[in-house]
Every structure is written in C-alpha cells, then in structure tokens.
Amino acid sequence: xxxxxxxxxxxxxQLGLRRITEVLDRVAQDAxxxxxxxxxxxxxxLDEQSLARRDRAAEYRTRMARFPYRKALExxxxxxxxxxxxxxxxxxxxxxxxxxxxxxxxxGPPGVGKTHLAVxxxxxxxxxxxTTLFVSAQNLIEQLSRRDERRxxxxxxxxxxxxxxxxxxxxxxxxxxxxxxxHLFFELISRRYEKGALILTSNRSYTEWGQIFGGDTVIAxxxxxxxxxxxxxxxxxxxxxRLKEKRKAGFVGVTQ
Numbered sequence: 001x002x003x004x005x006x007x008x009x010x011x012x013x014q015l016g017l018r019r020i021t022e023v024l025d026r027v028a029q030d031a032x033x034x035x036x037x038x039x040x041x042x043x044x045x046l047d048e049q050s051l052a053r054r055d056r057a058a059e060y061r062t063r064m065a066r067f068p069y070r071k072a073l074e075x076x077x078x079x080x081x082x083x084x085x086x087x088x089x090x091x092x093x094x095x096x097x098x099x100x101x102x103x104x105x106x107x108g109p110p111g112v113g114k115t116h117l118a119v120x121x122x123x124x125x126x127x128x129x130x131t132t133l134f135v136s137a138q139n140l141i142e143q144l145s146r147r148d149e150r151r152x153x154x155x156x157x158x159x160x161x162x163x164x165x166x167x168x169x170x171x172x173x174x175x176x177x178x179x180x181x182x183h184l185f186f187e188l189i190s191r192r193y194e195k196g197a198l199i200l201t202s203n204r205s206y207t208e209w210g211q212i213f214g215g216d217t218v219i220a221x222x223x224x225x226x227x228x229x230x231x232x233x234x235x236x237x238x239x240x241x242r243l244k245e246k247r248k249a250g251f252v253g254v255t256q
Contacts, residue, residue: 019052020045061126067134068170073120081113081238092121092232095128098166103198103231107205111240114201118168121199125166133164137172141181144188161188166197173204173212182213186223193226200227 002010012021027048031041062070073093078086092104104121106114118134125132135143144157161167177185192198202212206224210217 108236130165172202
C-alpha cells in the first residue's frame with residue numbers, strides 16, 4: 001500500500017500538476033522551516049504551477065511564431081547604434097503598442113539590427129501572452145498568391161496573418177512586388193488596419209515605396225496611409241553589424 005506521500009504524488013500526477021510534483025518536497029521543507037500557514041503553503045505550490053504553465057504557454061507561442069532565430073532585446077547593442085532611441089524601444093517592449101493596435105516600422109540599410117529588434121519585440125510579445133507570427137515579405141506573398149489555389153481560398157490563406165495579435169513582416173523592399181502581390185499586400189494591411197499590430201522592417205525609405213510595389217505610387221500611398229496612421233518609425237542609420245564582425249575578424253580592409 002502506498003504511503004501518504006506517494007499517494008499525494010500519484011494524485012498530483014493524475015491531475016496533471018507536474019510542476020507541483022517536482023517542487024513539493026522543497027516547498028514543504030521551506031514551509032516547515034519558515035512556519036508558513038496552510039494557506040501560504042498552498043499559495044506557493046499553486047504559484048509554482050501557474051508560473052510553469054505560463055512558461056510553457058510562452059514557449060508554445062514562441063515556437064508557433066516561426067522566428068528565424070531567437071535574439072532578446074537584452075542582447076541588442078544600443079551603444080553600436082547610437083541613432084536608435086533606446087528609451088523608445090524600451091517603451092515598445094511594454095507591449096502597449098499591441099494593445100493600441102499600432103504599428104512599428106524599422107527602416108535602415110542591411111545589417112543594422114532591424115530584424116534583431118523585430119524578433120526581440122516579438123519574443124516579448126510571446127512572453128506577454130500575445131499570439132505572434134513572423135514572416136518575410138517574400139514568403140508572405142508567395143503564400144498569398146499561390147496560383148494553384150482557387151480565389152475563394154484566399155480567405156483561408158490570409159487567416160493566420162489576420163489572427164495573430166502581432167504580425168511581423170520582415171525585409172519589405174528587398175524583392176519588388178508585382179501588381180498581384182501589391183494588391184494582396186494592400187488587402188492584408190487593410191484588413192488588419194486598426195485591428196492588429198504590425199512590425200515591419202524595410203531597407204527603403206518611404207519615398208521609395210512606390211518602387212517596391214511595381215511603380216504603383218497609388219497603391220503604395222494607400223498602404224502607407226494605413227500603416228502610418230497609428231505608428232512608430234525607427235530610422236536606423238548606423239553601421240552594419242555584419243561588417244563590424246568581418247572587420248574584427250580581419251576580412252574587411254585587407255588587400256587581396
């Protein structure tokens with residue numbers, strides 16, 4: 001016959017309270033040494049379980065976000081990019097922009113940390129409980145404009161990009177959009193307008209966005225009108241991190 005401790009462990013396992021099972025002995029020892037009340041002992045156990053459940057949920061959201069890599073905001077070298085308003089970035093990390101349905105647009109040349117900041121804010125969103133989805137602009141358009149699908153299925157293909165509380169679209173401007181892709185992108189932006197937050201990164205200034213959308217300045221203006229209505233723009237004009245690393249390794253400035 002099982003002793004009382006084994007019975008409790010078995011019951012916790014049956015109820016799916018795995019974290020309490022793991023910490024029960026330690027918390028019970030703390031309770032004995034610190035003379036906790038019964039209610040405080042129970043509170044500590046439930047707190048451990050709640051934290052574990054929150055962490056698992058955050059990890060699930062992070063996996064589902066499809067980040068290309070994981071880089072935290074704490075890893076970003078603000079001293080290397082003094083043009084960035086660190087205070088503004090820290091404010092964005094509070095996630096109020098998501099609650100307000102606002103957009104964050106990161107502009108700058110390749111290698112200055114736009115994607116790192118986008119991923120870092122996305123990770124914060126996952127930890128804060130927001131569903132998040134990361135996609136490159138090229139992959140997004142490929143998914144939306146597949147020609148082997150009938151038109152009515154567009155609603156199904158666009159659904160994940162509408163459902164995410166935060167949608168991150170990376171590298172707008174590296175590959176030009178044709179007319180069909182431009183209109184699909186406009187439709188997505190319009191349907192998320194004032195309903196869901198966006199983070200976008202681009203290597204093009206706003207005056208060049210007409211070139212991104214096949215020279216169609218009308219649709220570019222319509223897209224920007226919706227994006228910029230409630231938005232924060234961070235224009236990064238610093239040096240490329242990749243060039244910095246190459247220089248440190250001796251690959252830049254070496255005569256061939």
